[in-house]
Amino acid sequence: MNKYSIITFIAIIIIIIPFAYSGLNIIGANQLEYKWSGTEEFSFFAMSNSGEMEFCNSMPFSTSFEKFQITSFYDVKNIGTYEIESTTIEPQSSIIKKGSFTTEEFQSTQHMFMTLDYEFDGGAIRVDPNKFIVLVTIQTPIMGIIPYSHTMQISGFELDQIMKNEKLSCN
Numbered sequence: 001m002n003k004y005s006i007i008t009f010i011a012i013i014i015i016i017i018p019f020a021y022s023g024l025n026i027i028g029a030n031q032l033e034y035k036w037s038g039t040e041e042f043s044f045f046a047m048s049n050s051g052e053m054e055f056c057n058s059m060p061f062s063t064s065f066e067k068f069q070i071t072s073f074y075d076v077k078n079i080g081t082y083e084i085e086s087t088t089i090e091p092q093s094s095i096i097k098k099g100s101f102t103t104e105e106f107q108s109t110q111h112m113f114m115t116l117d118y119e120f121d122g123g124a125i126r127v128d129p130n131k132f133i134v135l136v137t138i139q140t141p142i143m144g145i146i147p148y149s150h151t152m153q154i155s156g157f158e159l160d161q162i163m164k165n166e167k168l169s170c171n
Contacts, residue, residue: 026142026148029063029064031058031059033170036054037051044114044160045110045113045117047070048080048082048101048110048113050100052097055068055087055089056170059092062089064086065086067083067137068139069139070159075128082101083100083101084097093170130155132155133155134154136159
């Protein structure tokens, strides 16, 4: 092999490695498992007071994300966002991270969350739970600069069930 072939080969590897790492990170971020962490069982009311979540990376490589958000909507109106900032999770392990909740109408959001918690736990229906939708968004940049996010729309009841999950595959 001549020296130009070696230089070309090394340049190709240097170019491919960041893209491969970013691709693996995107796959890992999309495969993350999560649930509510803490002494009390999950409730949307507890989420509105911030709180901690447990993330499980079942992949054989580290996974990181820039932002994890749960945005709540009732009747198409944004009623609040729970957010966890940048985190790296080691391979086949779990980590607990504290998040923060923000909303423009804190008291009315908490009241709505208490009502929905009561309904999801088997209480009488006071508001239509079908109008309660959440967006779960994981943002992880490609090569650290190109924004990439994966958003999943689910019902509030589905999120309630996910957050109350007893076991993650890392445990």
